[in-house]
Amino acid sequence: MPSPASRRRHGPQRIVCLTEEPTEVLYLLGEQQRIVGISGFTVRPPEARRDKPRVSAFTSAKIDRILALQPDLAIGFSDMQADIAAGLIRAGVEVWISNHRSVAGILDYVRRLGALVDAADAAARLADTLSARIERVRAAAAALPRRPRVYFEEWDSPQISAIRWVSELVGIAGGDDVFPQRATASLARERIVADPAEVIAAAPELIIGSWCGKKFRPEQVAARPGWHAVPAVRDGELHEIKSPLILQPGPAALTDGLDRLHDIVQAWSRRHGT
Structure with missing residues (x-):
């Protein structure tokens, strides 16, 4: 019986991510x-960069x-990469643009990508491991x-x-997204909070920033007109999660991103839960 290293590898052999x-997958x-x-934004794993x-x-x-x-094969994500995809397709490159937006979608993405590269069994095991980890965090959050x-x-x-998978992860970690209806929108422009007074009215007790590609500035958020009345601002509960951990719809969000969310919520609960 041939060894795994010697067996013929099926599927695409030269992939651009x-x-x-x-x-990461x-x-x-x-x-x-x-x-x-x-x-160029890749940071996980470090050896890839x-x-x-x-x-x-x-x-x-x-x-x-x-x-x-x-x-x-070139693999991308969402309508935001439509122009790149079109250029590659015109040049004769096969392109897969995924558009998964939920936690369940991320797990399914792992399985589909695994099947594409002839690693369906390994991908199923990875997805099951990620799912079990999510459920452990959900159970811990239920005790808060x-x-x-x-x-x-x-x-x-x-x-x-928050985009949908982030909103869902907030819930799994033990919090409640104040704008869950926006999270279901597929386009970023549909998640714009045009009137900052909406946040004041929602009275969040935690503000978590993850500004894609730049550092979150809690002092700038706290200085927004009228936001001094927001409980999170009043109590100094403004926190950052680095965007590579939470804003990419892959394993990072379900592992380090979720862990960081849960740590923030758990610490808040210790300070304010009684």
Whole structure:
């Protein structure tokens, strides 16, 4: 019987990952040898940034450099990468643009990507491990004495509230998103909080910032007109989660991102739960 190393590898052999999550998944599956190019925003795992050429941002890419890598598949995410995808398709590259927006969608994405690279069994095990971890956090959160109202901000100008998987993770971690109706919208513009007074009215007890690509500035948030009345501002409960941990719809969000959320909620509960 042939060894795993000697068996024929099916599926795409030269993959360009236009976002972070396919890179992380492929490394976790032990299929990193298929990757020939990555997003410049990639930080997980560190060796990917060290070993793989960076060929794209999020809304732009070096098409000529990608083509020079002779990819047989490019993997991206969402309508935001439609122009990159179109350029690659016109050049004859096969492209998969996923558009998963929920925790369940992330788990299914892991399974689908695994199947695509002939690693369906390993991907199923990874998805099951991630799911079990989520349930452990959910069970721990159920024991908290109080659930805080949470405003999660993923951009500051304009103010954009949590995308769906982040909103769901807030709930799993033990909090309640103050704008759950916005989280179901698929486009970022539909999650814009055009009137900051809405946040004041929602009275969040925790504000969590994850400004994609730049440092969260709690002092700037606290200085917004009228926000001194917001419980989270009054109590100094403004916290940051780095965007690579929570704003990419892959394993990072379900592991380190969720853990950080739960730590913040748990600490709030210790201070305010009695």
